Amino acid sequence: MYDEYNALIKNGTWLLVPRLSGANIFRCLWLFRHKFHDDGSLSRYKARLVAKGSSQQLDIDCDETFSPVVKPTTIYTVFNLALTIHWPIHQLDVKNTFLNSDLSETVYIHQSLGFVDHRYPHHVCRLQRCGTDITYLLIYVDDIVLTASSTTLLQKIILSLHGEFDMTDLGAFNNFLWISVTHDTTWMFLTQKRYAMELLERENMLNCNPTRTPADTESKLGPEGTPDVVGDD
Template identity: 30%
Template sequence: MTTRLQNNIRKPINKLNLLAAVTDNDSKPVPETEPKTIAQALKSLVWRKAMDEEFNSLIRNKTWNLVPPSTSKNVIGCKWVFRIKRHPDGTIKQYKARLVARGFHQRPGVDYNETFSPVVKPTTVRLILSVATSQDDIIVASNTPQFLEDFISKISQRFSLKDLGELSYFLGVEILPHPDGLFLSQKKYINDILCKAKMDDVKPVATPLATHAPLMLEAYIVYLGRNPISWTSRKKKTRARSSTETEYRTVASATTEILWIRNLFQELGLTLPTTPIYCDNAGATYVSANPVFHSKMKHLGLDYHFVRENVQSGKLRVSYISTNDQLADALTKPLPRTTYTSMFAKLVFPLGQRF
């Protein structure tokens, strides 16, 4: 037997292994990230297929009409946007490509006169999911199944629709089914932010803040039944002269959000009874309903006094609640671990298990 060395072959032997990767063609693995440019996308079979589907859909729906260019008109370009849709467990569900217009090339007063951005509030999504049956991509809600079927049928006559089944992921929110209803989670969204900031390997902590951290915040939580659908925690815009004034301003902020939600219910053809607001400051509750006590707060702006007007009209009811039961404190105070854990358990309605 003649060895490699005897034949003056000194190149290292390539060690082979049996590892295999799923590929989109014979040589390239299935992409796990979204391409930033069209040049990157064209190198992958799955992204080229997604682009074909998008372009064919635009042609089928007669999205545009080809016309000769005009020297008096600004020609708006377009670009490809690529996104990966994932299942709740993180596996890839679909590769999506969208051809979008470069609207920022438009000139105001020449190419358009008005702008409108149909942005949905997270509160709206949570509210709809609390009261409606849902489908993916476009959430369709109705309390009459026949109306729902007729609506989808009419829309499908004009647009290309695909029923994706039960809602599982919408606008960055994971929707997980549970015997008691739906559990909304933004775990993947949070993990993506941590990965982007290169903090995905940091150690978790028991509480959001150290117990000695000074805070000057105002917060409220709005529940629909036992489901929290809206909340906020932010720095105070002005310095208050008393705790009563501080709490009253927070009640006023919560009132604004509640009135918006009540109007949304009216648009959905639903009515709400008197909405209670629970405040742990007795003085603020008196100011909301008692015009005599109100005279001591003349330095407050008149715009805040619409709280009392809505209480008198029967839309709202401001009631006192003990500080120990005030759930919004979890958003404003640096609580110790035991208190925070107990407060958090009350904050989210019990599901019997943690997701």
């Protein structure tokens, strides 16, 4: 929580201002989640402070919400291209993505409980921010996979991004959008085994027997549209 709050302050996310009469002041809440490594082991605990946008009014408090989301076909195309011409692939994660864009609307939120500025306990937060060398960036909200025509160019882009945004360098590419990746200079293997196993566990189907066709191909419909029962005369 402290890391998240400090990032908000560092990015100049809000200004503390006196509460205006009649202004719509949003409440905020903390969201918590676990982040995992590719092998399923715990990576870290993550906390995020968000405004309760359900009380916003369209065209008054907000206009539109947008996050860059890459298409799966684009992901596979870039992977294939990088593998074919032997380009390095790297992975980054942008911290506090939504804080890196300017906010055109005037939005106020209450100070978070436990983080109230003792100098201005009754103030509210007014939000401020929401050639031959080729580089491809695949962006899915705050997850980035990038590849470039040379390792030197790749590192240059990474350093440039680090200079602009607070980011986590995840190193060599191995996991993206629940897709686990194993690759060498001439081949790449993609699998979603961990996602499939978690889905089976969530639906209590880990001990079910596998089958080629997940439907009964032997049952026949009777004249009333209901399945015939074997043994009926």
